[in-house]
Amino acid sequence: SQTIHQWPATLVQPVGSPLSLECTVEGTSNPNLYWYRQAAGRGLQLLFYSVGIGQISSEVPQNLSASRPQDRQFILSSKKLLLSDSGFYLCAWEAGGNYEQYFGPGTRLTVT
Amino acid sequence: AQTVTQSQPEMSVQEAETVTLSCTYDTSESNYYLFWYKQPPSRQMILVIRQEAYKQQNATENRFSVNFQKAAKSFSLKISDSQLGDTAMYFCAFMKLHTGANSKLTFGKGITLSVRP
Numbered sequence: 001s002q003t004i005h006q007w008p009a010t011l012v013q014p015v016g017s018p019l020s021l022e023c024t025v026e027g028t029s030n031p032n033l034y035w036y037r038q039a040a041g042r043g044l045q046l047l048f049y050s051v052g053i054g055q056i057s058s059e060v061p062q063n064l065s066a067s068r069p070q071d072r073q074f075i076l077s078s079k080k081l082l083l084s085d086s087g088f089y090l091c092a093w094e095a096g097g098n099y100e101q102y103f104g105p106g107t108r109l110t111v112t
Numbered sequence: 113a114q115t116v117t118q119s120q121p122e123m124s125v126q127e128a129e130t131v132t133l134s135c136t137y138d139t140s141e142s143n144y145y146l147f148w149y150k151q152p153p154s155r156q157m158i159l160v161i162r163q164e165a166y167k168q169q170n171a172t173e174n175r176f177s178v179n180f181q182k183a184a185k186s187f188s189l190k191i192s193d194s195q196l197g198d199t200a201m202y203f204c205a206f207m208k209l210h211t212g213a214n215s216k217l218t219f220g221k222g223i224t225l226s227v228r229p
Binding site: 049100108 | 116145147149154155156157158159162203207209215216217218219220221222
C-alpha cells in the first residue's frame with residue numbers, strides 16, 4: 001500500500017531564516033505531487049505541483065520554492081521566511097490519471 | 113476560474129442522526145470531478161467521496177452519500193447514522209479535468225461538524 005510522509009511535524013522559525021520541508025511517498029512510482037498551504041480557519045491553497053523529477057509548476061507567486069530531486073520526494077523551501085508564511089503545509093500525491101489526491105499528515109509552521 | 117462555496121461555517125448533529133452539508137460551485141467546465149474531504153482534529157485530510165460530473169448516479173460510500181445537482185451546481189454530503197468520529201472539518205473540492213498529467217483541486221473554506229453524544 002502507499003504511504004506519504006512529511007517532516008518535520010511542527011516547526012518554529014524566526015523571520016528571515018531558511019526553510020526546508022520534506023515529503024516522501026512510498027509504494028508507488030511516478031506520482032503527481034502537490035504542496036498546499038492552509039491558513040487558520042481556511043481552505044487549502046495549492047502552492048506547487050510536480051508531474052515528474054525536476055518538473056515544478058507554481059500556482060501562487062510568493063516567497064517559497066519547490067523541488068523534486070527524486071521520483072518520490074518533494075521539497076518545499078524558502079531562503080528567508082516571512083511572518084505571512086506561517087500556516088499548515090500539506091503534501092499530497094496522486095497516481096497519474098487517477099484524479100484522487102491523498103494527503104500527508106502535514107507540517108505546522110510558525111514564523112516568529 | 114472555478115469557485116467553491118460552503119456557506120455554513122458550523123453544524124451540529126446528534127449521534128445516530130443524519131446531517132447534510134451543503135456546497136455550491138461555479139464553473140463553465142463540463143468535465144470535472146467533485147470531492148468531499150474530512151479533516152479531523154489530527155488535521156490530516158482524508159478523502160471521503162468523489163463524484164464524476166458525467167455520472168448521473170449519486171456516489172455513496174457506506175454512511176456517506178452525495179446529492180449532485182449538476183444544473184444547479186450543487187454538491188451536498190449526507191452523513192447517515194452520525195458517529196462521534198465524524199466530528200471534523202469537511203471540505204468540498206472541485207477538480208477540472210485537464211488533458212495534461214496533473215489535476216488541480218479548488219477547495220471551499222470548509223464546515224466544522226460537531227457530533228453530540
